[in-house]
Amino acid sequence: MFRRRQQRDVPELNTTSTADISFMLLIFFLVASSMDDIDKVMPRQLPPPEESTQVQELVVKQRNALVLKLDADNRLTCNDEVITPEALTERVEEFVANAKNDPSLPEKSRREVNLFGLCEVSDKHVIMIEADSKATYDAYFQMQNAIARGYMHLRNQLAMQHFGRPLTKCTPEEREAIQMVYPQRISDRSETEEGGEQ
Amino acid sequence: MRFDRYSFRKKQRPDVPMLNTASLPDLIFTVLFFFMLVTHMRSAEEKVRYSIPQGQELQSLTHKASNCYIFIGRQPGAAPDEFSIQINDKVVKLADVEKCVDAERAKMASDDQAYMTVTIKADKQVPVGLITEVKKALKKTYALKINYSATEK
Numbered sequence: 588m589f590r591r592r593q594q595r596d597v598p599e600l601n602t603t604s605t606a607d608i609s610f611m612l613l614i615f616f617l618v619a620s621s622m623d624d625i626d627k628v629m630p631r632q633l634p635p636p637e638e639s640t641q642v643q644e645l646v647v648k649q650r651n652a653l654v655l656k657l658d659a660d661n662r663l664t665c666n667d668e669v670i671t672p673e674a675l676t677e678r679v680e681e682f683v684a685n686a687k688n689d690p691s692l693p694e695k696s697r698r699e700v701n702l703f704g705l706c707e708v709s710d711k712h713v714i715m716i717e718a719d720s721k722a723t724y725d726a727y728f729q730m731q732n733a734i735a736r737g738y739m740h741l742r743n744q745l746a747m748q749h750f751g752r753p754l755t756k757c758t759p760e761e762r763e764a765i766q767m768v769y770p771q772r773i774s775d776r777s778e779t780e781e782g783g784e785q
Numbered sequence: 786m787r788f789d790r791y792s793f794r795k796k797q798r799p800d801v802p803m804l805n806t807a808s809l810p811d812l813i814f815t816v817l818f819f820f821m822l823v824t825h826m827r828s829a830e831e832k833v834r835y836s837i838p839q840g841q842e843l844q845s846l847t848h849k850a851s852n853c854y855i856f857i858g859r860q861p862g863a864a865p866d867e868f869s870i871q872i873n874d875k876v877v878k879l880a881d882v883e884k885c886v887d888a889e890r891a892k893m894a895s896d897d898q899a900y901m902t903v904t905i906k907a908d909k910q911v912p913v914g915l916i917t918e919v920k921k922a923l924k925k926t927y928a929l930k931i932n933y934s935a936t937e938k
Contacts, residue, residue, distance in 0.1 A: 605810035613817045620824035627843035628904055628932035636924045657913070720914025724857075727913045728838040728933055735842035 629728075629735060631773075651693045651711045653682050655734075657718040661726035672733040679737030683709050683769055702764040703749065709769055716775045734773060741769050833858035833871050835908035840935040846904065851897035853889045853928075855882075855919060857907040868911050870919065879915075882922040890928070906934040 655675070656664045663670055665678055685692035693712035699705055714734060718727050739754070742765050746754045750761055757765070835858030846852065856871040863869065869876050872885040890901050903923055907916060923931060 602807065602810065606806060606813055609810050609813040609817055613813055613820065616817060616820050616824065620820070620826050622824050626846040626904065626906075626932075626934055627840075627937050628846050628934050629840060629843055630902075630930070630932050633920060633924050633929040633931055635927070635929065718913040718917075720912055720917065722913045723909060724907045724911040724913060724916055725838045725909035727916070728840060728909075728935060731933065732838075732840040732842055732935075735840075739842050 629731060631731070634774075647713050647715075648694070648711075650691055651713055653679070653712070653714045655714060655716050655730060657716075657722045657726055657730060659719045659721035661722050663726070663730055672729045675730065675733040676736045676740070679714065679734050680740055682714075683712055683737065684741055685709060685712075698767075700764055700767045702761060703768065706768065708767060710772070712772055714773045716773060718775075738769060738771055742766070745769065830874065831856060831871070832876055833860050833869050835859070835906060835911075837906055838909050838933075838935050839938040841938050843935055843937055846932065846934075848897070848900060848902070851893060851900040851902060852932075853886065853901060853903050855886075855903055855905050855907075857905065857911050857915065857919070859908065865910075868908065868915060879918055879922070882919055883926045886923060886926050886928050890926075900930070901928055902930040902932055903928050904932040904934050 654666055695707040695709050698708045743754045745765050746757050750757055833856050854873055857868055860869045877885050890898055
C-alpha cells in the first residue's frame with residue numbers, strides 16, 4: 588500500500604501557463620477577426636463589351652418592354668408613370684407572369700422545360716433600366732431590389748405550386764427549371780445613355 | 786478528528802487552499818473556438834467610409850477565393866460629394882480601375898480566375914454615374930459577374 592502511493596506520485600506537468608497561452612490566442616482572434624456576418628449581396632451579370640459583339644439595336648415590341656427610369660431627383664417612373672419601389676414589385680410580377688395572357692403584357696412561348704414538360708415560358712419580356720447619372724446609388728439599388736423581389740415572388744409561387752416547398756428548399760435542378768420559366772431579363776441602359784460623361 | 790480539522794485548525798492556519806485552475810484553459814479554449822467559428826478574418830483594410838444600402842432579396846457571398854472587392858465611399862476628411870474607389874487594399878483613380886481589376890485577377894489561382902466576381906460596396910449617396918463608369922471598366926476587362934453588397938433589412 589505504501590509503496591504504490593509513492594510510485595504514483597509522478598510530478599504533474601505544470602499547466603498554469605496554458606491558460607495564458609490560450610488567452611493570447613483568444614485575444615489574437617478577437618483583434619484579427621471581425622464579427623459582422625458574411626456579406627450579403629445581390630448578384631448581377633454584366634453584358635459583354637460592345638466591341639466584341641456586333642452592335643445590334645435590340646428591337647423590342649412595346650408589349651414586351653417595361654421601361655424603368657430613375658431621374659436625377661431619384662424619382663422612379665415605370666412606363667412614364669411615377670411609381671414606388673413597393674408598387675414596382677407588384678408591377679414586375681404582373682408584367683413577367685402575364686397570367687391572363689393580356690395582349691398588352693409580354694408574349695410567352697411554349698417550350699419544353701425539364702420537370703415541367705411543355706409549358707408557357709415568359710422569355711420575351713425585357714425590363715429596361717435607365718438611371719440618370721446623378722441619381723443616388725441607394726435609389727438605384729432599391730429599384731434593383733424591387734425587381735428582384737418581383738421575380739422572387741413569382742419563382743416562389745411556382746415552386747410552392749409545383750414542388751410544394753419554397754424556392755430555398757428546392758434542389759438545384761428544380762431551381763434551374765423554375766428559372767427557365769421565369770428568366771430574369773434586365774437590361775441596364777444607363778451606360779449608353781450618358782456617353783463619355785465624367 | 787475531523788471536527789477538529791474544520792473548526793479549530795483553520796483558524797490557526799489562515800492558509801487558504803489554492804483555487805484549482807486546471808479547467809481554466811479548457812474554458813478559455815471553448816471561448817476561443819466560439820470566436821473562431823462566429824467571426825471571420827478581416828479581408829481588407831478599408832480606407833473609405835461608406836454605408837451600404839438595405840435590401841431583401843440578398844444571397845450570401847460564396848466562393849470567397851474568386852471574389853474581389855471594390856469599395857466606393859468617402860475618404861476621411863473628404864468633401865461630402867467626393868468619392869474614392871478602393872480596390873481590395875489600395876485607393877485607385879477611376880481610370881485605373883480596369884488595370885487594378887486585371888492585376889487582382891492575375892493574383893488569383895487559375896481555377897478561380899474564370900469565376901471571378903467583383904463585389905461592389907458602395908455608399909448610398911454615390912451617384913449612379915460613378916457606378917456606371919466602374920461597371921464600364923469592369924466590362925472592358927471582362928469581369929462580368931458583379932455583386933451589389935447590401936445589408937439585410
